[in-house]
Amino acid sequence: MNYLKSMPAQRNNCSCRMKMFVVYFILMSTLAVFAQNNLGEKRQQTNTVTGVVLNEEDQEPIIGATVLVKGTPIGVITDWNGKFSLTNIPSSAKMLEISYIGMKTQEIPVADVVKVLLKSNVQELDEVMVVAYGTSKKSTFTGSAALVKADKLNERPVTNVTSALVGVVPGVQVSTANGQPGSESSIYVRGIGSYGASNTPLIVLNGMPYDNAISSINPNDIESLTVLKDAASSALYGSRAANGVIMITTKKGSQGKMSVNVKLNQGIIDKQTSDYQKVGLNDYVSLYWENLRNRYIRDGKEDTAGQLASSGLFDELSYNPFNVPNNQVVDATGKMNANAQFLWPEDVDWVNAIQQLGNRTDASVSISGATEKTDFYASAGYTNEEGYVIGSQFGRYTISGNINSKIKKWLKTGVNISANMSNSDGNQNEGQGNNINPFRFTRYVGPIYPIHVHNPENGEYLRDELGNLIYDFGTGYSVGGVTVPIRDYIAGNNPAIELQKNQNSNKRNTIIAKVYTEMSFLKDFTLALNGSVGANSYLASSAAIVYPEKGNTGTLTKTNSFTTTWTFNELLSYAKDFNLHHIDFMVGHESYDYEYNYLTTSMKDQKFDNNFEFPNYSNLNSTPLSYTNRYTTEGYLSRFNYDYDSRYFFSGSFRRDGSSRFYKDSRWGNFWSIGGGWRIDKESFLSDVSFVDILKLRASYGEVGNDNVGSYYPWRATYEVAQNASEAGYIQNTLENKRLQWEVSHNSDIALEFTLLHGKYSGAIEFFNRQSSNLLFSVPLSPSTGVNSVDMNAGTMYNRGIEAELTAKIFDKKMLSWSISGNATYLKNRITKLPVDPFVSGVHKIEKDHARYTYWLRQWRGVDPATGNSLYVPTENALTSSESLVKINNNTYTTSIEEALYDYSGESTPKVTGGISTNLSYQRFTLSLAFYYQLGGKMYDVAYNTLMSPGTGSLSYSALHVDILNRWQKSGDITNVPRISNGSDSNDLQAGTSTRWLISSNMLELSNINLGYDFAKHWINPLEISGLRLYISADNVFQITKRKGIYPRRNIFSGYSSNGDVYLPSRVFTAGLNMTF
Template structure:
């Protein structure tokens, strides 16, 4: 029995051409579809995060396990300034423009989206290849700077009819292990100690407060305490089904896949439903091959009407969602003067709230391949794809979000409706020539040429209305008016690109390989003076195992040294940012004419963002040990971002090239098979990657941005970290004022100013670099064992060497609002009496407000809350059984497998913080049946 290798070394698939690994100089990792499914059967990204740590699929601490949240990822570090969603400040629902740090995804030779791969049926995947360095990526030129992920679907079979069915039952179980909130008695103890019931303006209020406290205490002492975190949650039961039918003969082959996936999230009534159909046809006539792949998939997603999970973390445990007769109450707080009006989110879920999104997608890719002479391959490909988006968000007038709207003017505005319509159409065409030739036994050449044309059109319109008299009037036509201060918005973009690419490699005696690529691209995303860009790479490799002095080394299968250098580009930016765009002034006319105003400032000199890359590496296979290692050095130049400019120009920002960023590090992966026989095998794998990120050059324009960030940090009510960009520092740096902790005698925090002196006064001018949020290292570890059909595998991820600003301690402990529920650490961790050694303070200075009066300042950015973060996660556990062929045949099957798996099993962290604040994390248990007829 042979194990499914996680890497395929024989052939590297680039999406444009395939190349034998021995004649390839690039850094690439290839994973088979079967290997992906052995790690996780949920989606491709869940598997990839446990295989190659250089592709960092980041944990979303806010969205948690929300089935509708797409993953964010980057390869070999952050190389671009963070940007706001969409262009012109518009938040685009359709995700037409990707994150500038996200890799390029190629599916069967055509560019695709993260959403498409996220929703893709994993049974269709033959392999996934991650292209990492310039020698591997330069063929994609202007779009390759962030890495390229190439997905190939399974090829068609000849002379065989086969039907494969996979059914899956999933259980999504909420994980609340990161929360530690007070129960009813503990919360009342804190409120009493803080004097909440003594702070009355009149004697009548004081009596009312004491009566309220006594009634709450009596209710709590009776053993009552509402655990609000469990109220909006459930164990989500979902299922998925996939049927694949393959048939064909030598000339004509076909395959059809129909899949349905229904994921019910742990928040009640949230989920994602995907229905897809794919048909693949292939016809061969002599030296000509025709192929067509048509796909249609529809995604229905629902957000929970129970609100965000963070609402429930603030609700007091002595409040009950029901009245004495067991009916849901609309308002929880017993008095407006003490707690304010607090709505019951469970009541909201009984209303006609609607939070739905429908996304219909289609694609059709047609290929013609001709082999006119020996060694020459010509391919013409054309693809069309489209997307239609409909998004609705309706909140009726009796929803708790409007509970504080009490004036006559506000009452008529209760109820809101947001509708978003979007559509996208993409046309891609490319022509490929590839020539391979062996000359005089020792010489081999490979050459490729590619011409690509693409056009991407998308539009999105947003309508916001308000004023709905009844929750039964849930159609936008019943609205009283457009939402206050808004008008319908629309965003239309056309992005075009043309590319010419040439690649050549020469191999001598299967030992020495040199390779070069040149790519010339034009795109509409940049200034009119810089529409065209040149990208290139050179690489070399040495197959040491084919040298005479190593040929006789027993069990040495492969030993290769590689080196490459080159330049790629990044064009994943809004395409209209360099143009002068106008908005019509429809609110009035002048002499019967409608005016227009310039929306954003033109920058015809906006340059391509490029990345210069160096890579050296080696690959070795000795006995049952495989090692792959790379050292990389990447320098990103002409970083594109918006900058603040003089307001007198009429604009606040303009897109420009602002600086350079460096990323460098190591990647090492190891595979070892200590045991292998006809009955089974044991495979152990591990990988680690390091990365150092540094801003090496910045435009003077960033000074204004940093000054704005300093002003934001200085605001009396600001507690959140701010971004600052300084040469010599990482992009994701943490800035705070150094702290020596809480003075035991006064309870005030002691800071260190820029002169090195102790002070009680916080100043934004004293902020220093206190660490970075990007891990210095991350890795994966796992094993897979099989014996006589039984299989067991486990995989984990780890990361460390980074810092984290623990906002949970600020918001939920030190600055905790005592009128709502708080973290249990408030009970003992905060300073209360002189002489007490405490981690947290309650003593903060007062600030005069511009509107008059004063307010206590929030906890400012301080190194006291910067904590070292090391984390280990058990990402997946799998147990499966493959029935023997003889048993399967008795059931008239070719293959039968049963599998039980769990994803996101456990996470162990060096710091305590609340994870999944808007949507909780979940452990996913699923059972799988796979049968082939």
């Protein structure tokens, strides 16, 4: 059945599908409720078992081991001495199951008294991972996948689970672009695989594609994350897997008595990243005096330059913050007047005015349990995070639940539902309404400009008719007969009050439901039917209130969107073991439907205060905009696995996908993979090599696709409604492009995994080559076509590298254990085919045989000791005709930035990224530390450029960096800071783009510290508490970088440092408890 035959013009009947889903949901829920009755089954109970559980290696008791009567919910935990007692055991019970983390699980016959010796589990590769459309043992898996378990995630009490991946998984980079509470991070798997399309990995939640914000998921509900990195692991997701896949699996009940878990933590939040180091008041004034004097010298007024600068300085700065006249603050030699006193010293701390000590509260409760036939899990969570910037907040309420029931031996069914409500507040984005960007403002505001209005004669605060302080917007208004100066620096804005009064809220509600049925038949076959529906509503409201001081009449912008997704798949599986052989295969079908509805409009001229609804505004501020996006995929998939004697492994997968993004003749694509593995340690020639526990070689190759190529209708011609005099008409924006098709990622991978010396050392080294073809590029067109360009599949690029990870157990004793883990990823990126001539994009140049993010900049070479001018490598033309050439130490330079040579200047993407962690356990105390590092990349530091360039650009008379104190001042000065000037030569000296503003992006970050204490069972069991852990944690503790103020992980690939216009990451200190009943 071809669901795509009507795409994208017509959808299947949505109401019919909804009815089918509701019926299916009710049926599954009813079956699950019936199955739950198993929890109350009564059994004949007659026997008692007592015993002790010991470590086979040292005969020490194992505290906290789980002892279960197999096939029943009866179970206990061993005490301080490793002892246990089980009562009321059914006479039909035959076996006990004993398990403990890090030890091999054992099954022994039921007896009156037992002694159990558990062996250390060095079989690191035997852990089970959730992979594409199923699970797999790591020992038999031929693809590249990394498993992150809940205990690792719980070390970092984070709001967004992606934050816990920093430095944890080799090959995975997490870029934190925004510290706004509740904000999303960008995740990259093995580099940048596309130029013009998406580089975002596919998120899969409980086996179904997830298209909502990850911040909507409560991290406390997550059981594990699996990152699929190569084609052998991700090819079954076909058209959406080119950038990797992140599988999120939530918790479910486990066998044993019903368990209640409570987690509470409370924390405080401040800013992690130090700001740039800036000069103080007197240096600021002196430097701008010198800046002005040099301009007069440049203009030929050398004899009177000092006096002219002294008399005109505060005409330039607008504000005179001293108690002496303008022309007496600085004399003609640049010396500050000793009698000049600052009039408002307590009112210039802009950073303190917009920042606060934030706080974080997180609470969750869950209940779970299982019998032989039914398991269930339900949870509720609450998170509230107030950021370190006034007005920034994130709140989230979550509920989730699942129940899985084995109705018959051949029938299993289940339901999984999750819902959340979240709200994010904050005024951090410049350009929304009239909201000011507080980060940009406070970073660059000079130390003379006050927060409130002052009398310029005596510095006294001026107040309104109610006696309130008046905030200074720098717009030149009058208060009580006193005229306030016009501030050149971003006049008309004051974030200290705007953050408090303006509104910028984002509300999101999400619900996701999944139902499934599994039927076993003919002994070795299983048919799984899965369906899920997701709905997400989003409302953003941005309001700038009336400020008479800035001439603002008030604006309100509202945006509303609603998203629905439907996913259905049917999977038929077969598995068979015979002799030493194992085979399994799966065939299936999947359909996915996505619909996004969007509406926004803006009004102006507010009537009454504190009413942020459209009737309170008089006039339209912008034309309303609405649209609907629809997107559908259809896929047919298959997988085959074979292993012989758990020693030789082979796997293959194939998926044929159709996407509504492409024209019907280009709609379908084929994606596939093959892989193989070899457990070398099981060969006879290694049987006598005692130090090798596990040695596994694996390799894979495959092709996966990327259909996320921009819009939802990229092949269609698009038009814009426009006005021609009094008549409406259309303007064509894009041309029809029926040849547009998938981007394809060709992945090859080879790895060696090992465990040595009875589990003392374990790790892997992996080589990968990710070749991307059919890359989307905008190709320029002739003006006669009416459009500027057309998108074409015409580029290729590769990401090649090495991943390595190693864990060493330094000590592994009962009283003391200590382990260290580290990982590293080396990445090399190159464009190998370009459909257009090389072109410059910002500070980067796109050209064949170079990295995607390679800097293309003027070559700056320092400062001329004789004149203080900047020196640049000249172009060939300048070498023959320029009057700006100078010769120093037999090298020829130019002092004109217009004659400077552009050349390649290194790459922004770090060559090596990774993490280091250590875990120390002493008795019941545990301590863990996690570090992140990156090496080999460069940043282009725009903020530093601005702070080192007085009197230039839109931020005239901004704050200045302390490095400018090392400027050239007289002939013979040896320095790397040129003379300062805001004359016609200022661009030559400082402002222009050049290699001067490049800086190493190397960094070391202490990502997390966690110190915990687990209470002894014999202390808490009398209170009917089975587990209690107290802990303190610090997240994003500190970073070491080349320069204070930069945050290299914000733009980890492009390396472009913005003008300080973002909410930088937070540092969080938390105390909490984890209690189980």
